[in-house]
């Protein structure tokens with residue numbers, strides 16, 4: 427093999443590598459535009475040392491809240507090794523905002539059978555907006571290793587039909603549902 431052959435071979439492989447990169451870049455751009463596939467982009471900071479003492483994530487404010495205009499917000503604290511509350515009800519077929527924070531270490535939240543999947547990083551509020559369509563209980567395991575109790579850390583999202591969803595504003599819990 428002459429030096430020229432080697433050079434030609436290297437250029438050819440360089441071209442193949444460049445083409446592969448361009449194909450992957452095109453797929454990323456296409457899926458971002460066509461299917462709105464993107465990483466969670468909400469950047470909102472919160473002090474992890476005091477989030478249980480003041481502000482939005484105090485215990486009495488956790489869980490599912492229906493606002494005066496009917497908007498549904500679910501606030502969950504992910505902590506070693508539980509989700510608080512352990513179960514949160516949501517209405518089917520309606521936009522729901524999930525807001526999550528962690529006081530200790532990095533956790534992950536994933537609602538099976540839905541597109542909800544995000545990390546919960548201390549210092550930041552993780553926010554996901556989605557519409558739940560499948561009725562019933564959906565398991566919500568922690569999916570970031572967070573310590574020895576990680577495998578015991580899970581919660582439930584309970585998707586209720588609109589007919590069972592309370593029309594008046596206020597808190598909604600899984601108890602007695």
Ligand code: CUA
Pocket residue numbers: 504505506507532533534568569570571572573575576577579
């Ligand atoms: Cu929390 Cu793993």
